[in-house]
Structure formats: structure tokens, C-alpha cells
Amino acid sequence: MSILPDVLAHDLDIVFCGTAPGTASARQNAYYAGPGNAFWPTLFSVGLVPVALQPREFACVTRWKIGLTDLAKQAYGSDAKLSRAHFDVERFQSVIDAYRPRIVAFTSKRAALEFAGHAVEYGSLHKGGSTHFFVLPSPSGAARRYWSIEPWRELTRLRSSVCSGWTPLGCGE
Secondary structure, three states, rough: OOOOOOOOOOOEEEEEEEOOOHHHHHHHHOOOOOOOHHHHHHHHHHHOOOOOHHHHHHHHHHHEEEEEEEOOOOOOOOOHOOHHHHHHHHHHHHHHHHOOOOEEEOOOOHHHHHOOOOOOOEEEEEEOOOOOEEEEOOHHHHHHHHHOHHHHHHHHHHHHOOOOOOOOOOOOO
């Protein structure tokens, strides 16, 4: 059984993919719920959603053509506690093949590395079929020393370029 359910639909612009839910997210049964996690404020500040959302509202993101999943669906905790065996790249690839989002945005280098099988940098990873793969710095408070909002702004620009008719929402920057 999954720690958190996938939030997916067809015709999504972006699916955010984390490594696994953190301990706070697992306890609260909500994506990116840890204290100091910048995910929800950043979605709003870069204009990916028009309203400031709270973690408990995670299921509503499909309204803005956004989805959520993790590479490790059966485990939770910090990246340091996860082994390669926790990651189900095959399941993730089948989800992407079934839903065909325009963009998959990994919310950490670790998630992107486990998917790609090699070291990655922030920004565009590659394009697989009609899906662009993108790597973001982790929004986790535990990863604050690696934080930069610029790749998130770059993701917003990518969305504008590959999703016809879409423009940044909310306060945007």
C-alpha cells in the first residue's frame, strides 16, 4: 500500500515527482507537509498555481493541471534512509506512459538520479517522447543549503513554452 496516493489525471502539464514522503508528510498524510518545506509557497510564488495552498489541499492540484507522485511509494523518511530497493522506477515509468504529462519535474536530484541512472544537474534533464523531464532543488527544509528558486522559475518558463495558451498564475514573479 502506498504511503501517499498518486494525484494524477490525463492531460496534465506537470507531474511533480519526489523521492518518498518525508516523516511529517507520512504522519499528516499530505505531500510536502514538513515544517519549512518550500514546495507549496514556491508553487504560488513562481506562478504555477493562482492561490497559496496548504499541504492538506494537495488533492486539488489537478485543477491547475498539476499532479503528484513519488518514486518510492512504499517507504517514507529522509533520502539518506532510502536504499535503491525502495525506488520503483518501472512503476513510475508506467505511470508516465499511461498519463503522458507534458513535464515531469523531479523535486530532488536523488529522485532524478534514481530515474535516470546517472548523476544529474538542475534544469532540463531530457525529453522522452512528448514528456520533458526537469530537475529541481529539493524544497525540503532539511535540504535548505541546496535551495534555489531559480530552477523553479525556469520550470515556469518551460511550462509557458510547451503548454500552449498557459501563462503564469497568481502573483508569479
